[in-house]
Amino acid sequence: MNPKLSSPLFTFTWYNLGVDATTLRRAIARTRLAPVAAFPKRLGRVARHDARVIRTSARWLFTSREHHNYTYELTKLSRQHLTWFVSVVCDTPVKQVRGYVEEIESDDTLRGHIERATAGAARRGLADKQVRYARRVGWYAIVRATRPSHVVETGVDKGLGSCVLAAALLRNAADGHPGRLTSLDINPEAGYLARTAPWSDVVDLVIGDSIAAITALDRPVDLFLHDSDHSRAHEKREFEAVEPKLAPGAMLLTDNVTHTDVLAAHAERTGRRFLAYRETPRDHWYPGDGIGVAW
Ligand SMILES: C[S@@+](CC[C@H](N)C(=O)[O-])C[C@H]1O[C@@H](n2cnc3c(N)ncnc32)[C@H](O)[C@@H]1O
Structure with a gap:
């Protein structure tokens, strides 16, 4: 017999009616x-x-000081997806890409420099002490895998991405494949993290509007990264401006891929392949950005 039926305080259950x-x-x-x-x-x-x-x-409101260009770690799964994304885009074995990701994350010299430079910066009140690269480890792995001679990054802010890209170029140089980074920003205070050797040895920091600076480039570009004014119109203008400056087989990246289809449309117009990765931040309210690649 159902025990509930034998209880003095009988409780009705559908089970009693034979209905599960x-x-x-x-x-x-x-x-x-x-x-x-x-x-x-x-x-x-x-x-x-x-x-x-x-x-x-x-x-985050009480532990972070950042008011834009937020930094965070990626979830383990998101990092794994990023590793595979770079592997596919760069046609490089995933094990090798994983090695590049571990290489940047265990680069204590770079991490120590960023910590010290952040602590001593005039705008330290708006920066966090912890060094968190998020999707920039993907930028690093792409530079390590493709060994470009000339990388252009538009939008520098503190210079976190510039440092990561410069670190990859320095490792490439040690392997016999030297390269330089041109970093463009409209803000004269941008790039303070990337003004210290050895990273600054491979970085040309150009202050000015990115469209004018791209138009003035005098060396072919192997890898181009849009991360400046994220309006659709400006992003489109940058890709159009850089097109005649590209070396054969150049790769185009955008940091704006979760917001616009500008690079996808550019890839279609110019006969390239396109792929997008969307990052997932760990322990952060921000939904994350991503990496769009046309190649
Ligand atoms: C998202 S931040 C760049 C982040 C950086 N790449 C990183 O890895 O942390 C955007 C930067 O673009 C710059 N910017 C905005 N409009 C620009 C323009 N027209 N030309 C060049 N830089 C611009 C801003 O001054 C800002 O520093």
């Missing part, structure tokens, strides 16, 4: 009561999700 929960749920799902019955479960799901975002956001 799954059968009942399926029956309700076919009625007009379905949205009402599902409401508590839906509410619980979204509340748990939003509570997590609010907890993460509150912690």
Whole structure:
């Protein structure tokens, strides 16, 4: 006998009527009561999700100083996807790409430099002490895998990406494949992290509007990265301006791929392949950016 039936305080259950929960749920799902019955479960799901975002956001408000160009680590899975993404785009064995990712993350000389330069910077009140590269480890691995002679990055900010790209170029040079980075920013205060040797030895920091600076480039570009003014119009103008400057087989990257289809459209117009990676930040409220590649 069902124990509940023998209890003095008899509790009604559908089981008592010979209806199991799954059968009942399926029956309700076919009625007009379905949205009402599902409401508590839906509410619980979204509340748990939003509570997590609010907890993460509150912690970030009091522990981070960043007000734009946020830095964070990637989730383990997102890092793995990035490694495979670079492997496919650069036609390089995934094991080798994984080695590049580990190489930049274990570069304590670079990490120490960024920590010290950040601590001594005039704008340190708006920067975090922790060094977190996020998708920039993908930029590093692409430079290591493709060994470009000339990389152009538009948009420098503090110079975190410039340092990462310069570190890859320095390793390439040690392997017998030297290269230089031209970093363009409209803000004269940009790039303070990339003004220290040995990274500065391979970086040409150009202050000015990126379109004018791209037009003035006098060396072929093997790898181009858009990360400046993220408006659709400016991104499009940059890719159009750099097109006549590209070396044969050059690769184009955009940091804006989660917001526009500018590079995808440019790839289609110019007969290139295109692929996008979307990063997932770990323990951060920001949904993340990504890497778009045309090659
Ligand atoms: C997202 S930040 C760059 C981030 C950097 N690449 C990194 O890895 O951290 C964007 C930068 O683009 C610069 N910028 C905005 N408009 C620009 C323009 N028209 N030409 C050149 N730089 C521009 C801003 O001054 C800002 O420093």
